[in-house]
Structure formats: structure tokens, C-alpha cells
Amino acid sequence: MGQPTHAPKGHDWWRSAVIYQVYVRSFADGDGDGTGDLAGVRARLPYLAELGVDALWFSPWYLSPMKDGGYDVADYRAIDPAFGTLAEAEKLIAEARELGIRTVVDIVPNHVSDQHPWFQAALAAGPGSPERELFHFRPGRGPGGELPPNDWPSQFAGSTEPVWTRLPDGDWYLHLFTPEQPDLNWAHPAVRQEHEDILRFWFERGVAGVRIDSAALLAKDPDLPDFVEGRDPNPFVDRDELHDIYRSWRAVADDHDGVFVGEVWLPDAERFARYLRPDELHTAFNFSFLSCPWDAGRLRTSIDTTLAEHAPVGAPATWVLCNHDVTRTVTRYGRTDTGFDFAIKAFGTPTDLALGTRRARAAALLSLALPGAVYVYQGEELGLPEADIPRDRIEDPMYLRSGGTDPGRDGCRVPLPWVADAPYAGFGSREEPWLPQPVDWTSYAVDRQSADAGSMLALYRAAVRLRPVFGEGPLMWLPAPEGVLAFARAHGVMCLVNLVDRPADLPSGTQLLLASGPLDAEGRLPKDTAVWLRA
Ligand code: GLC
Numbered sequence: 001m002g003q004p005t006h007a008p009k010g011h012d013w014w015r016s017a018v019i020y021q022v023y024v025r026s027f028a029d030g031d032g033d034g035t036g037d038l039a040g041v042r043a044r045l046p047y048l049a050e051l052g053v054d055a056l057w058f059s060p061w062y063l064s065p066m067k068d069g070g071y072d073v074a075d076y077r078a079i080d081p082a083f084g085t086l087a088e089a090e091k092l093i094a095e096a097r098e099l100g101i102r103t104v105v106d107i108v109p110n111h112v113s114d115q116h117p118w119f120q121a122a123l124a125a126g127p128g129s130p131e132r133e134l135f136h137f138r139p140g141r142g143p144g145g146e147l148p149p150n151d152w153p154s155q156f157a158g159s160t161e162p163v164w165t166r167l168p169d170g171d172w173y174l175h176l177f178t179p180e181q182p183d184l185n186w187a188h189p190a191v192r193q194e195h196e197d198i199l200r201f202w203f204e205r206g207v208a209g210v211r212i213d214s215a216a217l218l219a220k221d222p223d224l225p226d227f228v229e230g231r232d233p234n235p236f237v238d239r240d241e242l243h244d245i246y247r248s249w250r251a252v253a254d255d256h257d258g259v260f261v262g263e264v265w266l267p268d269a270e271r272f273a274r275y276l277r278p279d280e281l282h283t284a285f286n287f288s289f290l291s292c293p294w295d296a297g298r299l300r301t302s303i304d305t306t307l308a309e310h311a312p313v314g315a316p317a318t319w320v321l322c323n324h325d326v327t328r329t330v331t332r333y334g335r336t337d338t339g340f341d342f343a344i345k346a347f348g349t350p351t352d353l354a355l356g357t358r359r360a361r362a363a364a365l366l367s368l369a370l371p372g373a374v375y376v377y378q379g380e381e382l383g384l385p386e387a388d389i390p391r392d393r394i395e396d397p398m399y400l401r402s403g404g405t406d407p408g409r410d411g412c413r414v415p416l417p418w419v420a421d422a423p424y425a426g427f428g429s430r431e432e433p434w435l436p437q438p439v440d441w442t443s444y445a446v447d448r449q450s451a452d453a454g455s456m457l458a459l460y461r462a463a464v465r466l467r468p469v470f471g472e473g474p475l476m477w478l479p480a481p482e483g484v485l486a487f488a489r490a491h492g493v494m495c496l497v498n499l500v501d502r503p504a505d506l507p508s509g510t511q512l513l514l515a516s517g518p519l520d521a522e523g524r525l526p527k528d529t530a531v532w533l534r535a
Pocket of ligand 1: 071
């Protein structure tokens with residue numbers, strides 16, 4: 001991608017931050033009603049401070065009917081009563097900041113809840129009304145208009161359900177996700193105006209950053225033509241109009257010293273990097289790293305591609321192993337196919353959790369050693385596996401809309417275990433939490449892991465604390481045997497990861513700073529193990 005055209009900017013916090021994702025519903029239950037809430041998060045802030053994270057990204061905490069876990073927002077300026085109040089959110093933001101932890105909120109611009117006042121007004125106003133222009137309402141095709149206006153595929157993997165729903169008055173409306181999430185019309189100035197106001201609203205409440213949900217989907221071809229595989233431009237993904245939207249968002253952020261992280265799933269590295277130009281988004285999630293199998297060659301290519309695609313635009317990379325949408329890391333790495341792909345998720349996939357955990361420990365040291373920002377999803381630091389949720393308890397629309405074939409995402413959203421010997425593993429509920437916890441959940445509890453120097457939590461705490469030794473400089477690959485990743489950063493600090501059976505010698509004259517597992521009797525690095533060393 002050529003030479004860097006922008007000199008690296010000053011070292012802003014977000015360029016090397018460790019950012020912890022809080023899925024409020026499942027983090028900690030402060031009022032005992034079975035659902036996590038802001039009171040639960042406030043009570044656990046010392047835990048997050050001890051973990052050493054720089055920022056918290058909160059999955060949507062706004063008023064929502066929860067048809068898609070809060071990604072169906074009815075009011076972007078109100079906290080859902082199940083989670084608390086706006087005043088509590090303000091307190092939480094301030095208390096976290098006192099502990100040196102910044103807050104990132106999650107804005108969902110592609111769609112709103114069908115309960116949002118705009119959509120309710122559009123329903124009431126009827127076909128042809130200005131209220132409907134804020135969304136994508138169209139007459140159907142076919143003689144009686146009984147066919148959907150186009151053939152776009154659902155954005156929920158595994159779903160064969162249409163992305164259009166017909167109303168009794170004959171109009172159809174577009175929803176790339178569920179019918180309860182109507183897509184906004186981003187060609188309408190009121191939609192842009194409203195979202196810039198929402199950004200200001202949260203920046204004025206002290207948030208330091210905004211995660212942008214489904215960031216590459218907002219703009220649509222105004223003609224809404226049928227989807228033709230491979231036709232450029234795509235009618236609803238990665239359209240050029242998006243860049244103008246994000247340039248004006250950037251101006252709002254710059255007024256408040258705020259930063260963005262975009263949820264941009266795009267296979268094309270060059271197209272992806274366009275979102276990270278200096279006057280657009282500061283960062284975007286690295287889904288190619290998240291999807292990468294546990295294979296030295298593939299990981300090295302993923303790291304190199306990531307660094308090469310970010311360099312020309314001067315944006316820092318991000319390193320992500322999991323989030324609330326994907327299979328938990330220890331489970332994914334314990335399977336035959338260690339990559340992530342929405343299309344291959346299935347019930348009953350055989351999993352070796354001991355193997356997956358060993359690899360996840362090594363992957364934690366790998367990602368925390370790379371240049372850029374690192375995301376940690378709640379429970380990742382506890383090594384939680386993907387849980388099997390009884391089918392009658394699954395709430396995720398990805399399962400419900402797949403006709404019961406896709407397990408959905410609830411398996412990575414199970415309420416956290418805090419105290420082994422407390423009801424519901426100390427999640428805080430008086431009755432069973434909104435999703436059931438597996439029977440062995442207590443073995444992952446924070447109190448148990450805090451008392452165990454060999455636990456995943458102990459490893460994360462040590463690694464996050466030590467991470468600044470890598471400095472801010474670039475990564476330099478070191479010569480290493482096949483199947484071993486070895487690189488140095490500033491001050492002679494190195495990371496080695498062995499992904500193959502043959503034990504690897506550590507470079508001579510190095511001091512061991514941290515290891516993801518024991519070395520062998522000869523002091524060599526065994527398979528699926530990582531170390532941090534200092535020359
Ligand atoms: C994003 C969210 C996901 C949600 C979808 C629709 O991909 O991460 O959880 O279902 O957008 O808002």
C-alpha cells in the first residue's frame with residue numbers, strides 16, 4: 001500500500017489503549033432482578049481498575065424493547081429502566097474517569113427500534129407521508145404489490161427471512177436485521193442532524209468515544225436495486241456516501257476530543273482503510289484478526305496485512321479476539337476449525353476446552369504485545385467458554401430467525417460468575433438471571449481466579465500491567481523456526497509464540513517477563529505457549 005503519507009500523530013490514549021467491552025445485561029446485577037445493570041457496573045469498577053483497562057465500551061444501554069439485545073434503540077438519550085437512569089450513567093462515567101477509565105458508548109445509526117417515536121409516527125402517517133421518508137418505505141412488486149421491493153439478503157447469518165415487512169396499508173419497509181429494527185434513510189438531512197445531536201449529547205456527558213454499530217451499512221442505493229453478487233458498488237454495503245457522513249461526525253468528535261471505533265466488517269483491506277483516513281474514524285475493529293485461525297502463517301499474514309493497511313492513513317490497529325457477536329475464544333481455539341465464520345456456527349461442535357484455553361492464554365499475550373489498541377470482551381479475562389443455552393431459553397434473534405439452525409450469540413452473553421459460593425455465581429440476582437449459567441460456571445468465578453496465580457484472570461492482570469514495556473514503537477519480526485511467531489518491540493522487549501509440536505529455544509541472554517504456560521524441562525517454549533522476554 002505504498003509509503004506512509006501521514007507522519008504518526010501525537011500519542012493519544014486510544015492509540016494503545018486496552019478497552020474492555022461491557023455487555024451490561026450480563027456484567028453484574030445490582031438490584032437482584034436477574035438482569036445486569038449500571039448499579040452492578042458501578043459496584044465492580046474497582047475490579048476493572050485492578051484489571052488495568054483504559055476504557056470501557058458499553059454495548060447499547062438505551063431504552064429498548066430488547067428484540068436484539070439493545071441494538072434496537074427506542075430512545076438514544078435515555079437509559080433502559082432495566083439498567084438504570086441517565087443520572088446513574090452520568091455518575092458511572094464520572095466515577096470511572098476518577099479511576100482513570102474512559103467511557104465509550106455504542107451508537108446504532110443504521111436502524112432504530114420499531115418502538116422509536118419516528119417509526120411510530122411513520123406507521124401512523126401512512127403511505128407517501130413525509131414521516132415515512134425517514135425510513136425506506138416502498139410499494140411491493142408484482143400485480144398486487146405482494147412481493148418485496150427487492151431481494152436483499154438478511155444481515156443475520158443463517159437467516160433466510162426477508163429484509164422487508166409489509167404493513168396492512170400495503171407499504172413495505174426495509175430492515176437489514178429484524179422487522180423490529182427498521183433501517184433509517186441516511187439520505188435524509190433530519191437523520192444526519194439527529195445523529196450528530198446524539199453524539200453531542202453523549203460527548204457532553206463526558207464520554208470519550210463512540211463505537212459505531214454496523215458502520216458500513218448506513219448508506220443505501222436510492223433506487224434500492226436487486227442485489228447482484230460482485231456488482232460494484234454494492235447497494236447497501238460500504239457505499240462512498242458513508243465517508244461524507246463520517247467526515248461530519250469527525251468534526252463533532254473533534255469539538256469534544258472524542259474518538260470513534262467503527263464496526264466495519266469488510267474483506268477488502270484498502271476499502272476498510274478508507275474509513276480510517278485522518279478526517280474520518282480514528283479506529284475500527286480488526287475482524288480479520290478475530291476471524292483468523294490458530295496458525296502461525298495465517299496469524300503472521302493477518303498481523304502484517306493489518307499493519308500495512310493502517311500505516312498509510314496513520315491510524316492505529318486494533319486487536320480483537322472476541323465480542324458479544326462471536327464464539328468465545330477458548331471454545332473457538334478448542335475446535336478443529338479455529339477460525340471464526342458466522343456461516344459455520346453449529347450446535348454440538350466438538351470442543352477441547354483445555355486445548356482452547358491454552359491457546360487463548362497464548363493469544364492474549366500475542367495480542368497484548370502488538371502495536372495498537374486491544375479489546376477485551378467481558379469474561380474473556382476469565383477464560384469463559386461459549387455456553388450451551390437450552391433452546392427454549394435462547395433469546396437471540398439470530399437463532400430465532402434461522403429456523404433454529406444457527407445457535408445464535410447468547411452462548412457468549414451469559415451472566416458473569418463473580419463469587420463461587422454465592423447464588424448464581426455471585427452475579428447478584430435473587431432469581432435466575434435472564435440467561436441460565438452452566439453448572440460449572442462457579443469454577444470460573446472471579447474470587448476463585450483471584451486466589452489462583454495460574455488463572456486466566458491472573459494472566460490478564462499481569463499482562464495488562466506489564467504491557468507498557470513494549471513501548472510505542474513498531475514491530476520487527478525476528479528469525480524463528482517454522483510455526484513460531486517472534487517479534488521485538490522497543491527496548492529489546494520481545495514476544496514469542498509457539499504454535500507447533502517442536503519446542504522452541506528462547507533467544508539466549510533474555511529475561512523472562514511473562515509466560516502463558518510452563519516452559520519444558522529444558523527451558524524451551526512448548527506448543528501453544530507464548531512468552532514475553534527482555535533482551
Ligand atoms: C452489530 C451488533 C450486533 C447487532 C447488529 C444489529 O453487528 O454488534 O450485536 O445484532 O449490529 O444492530
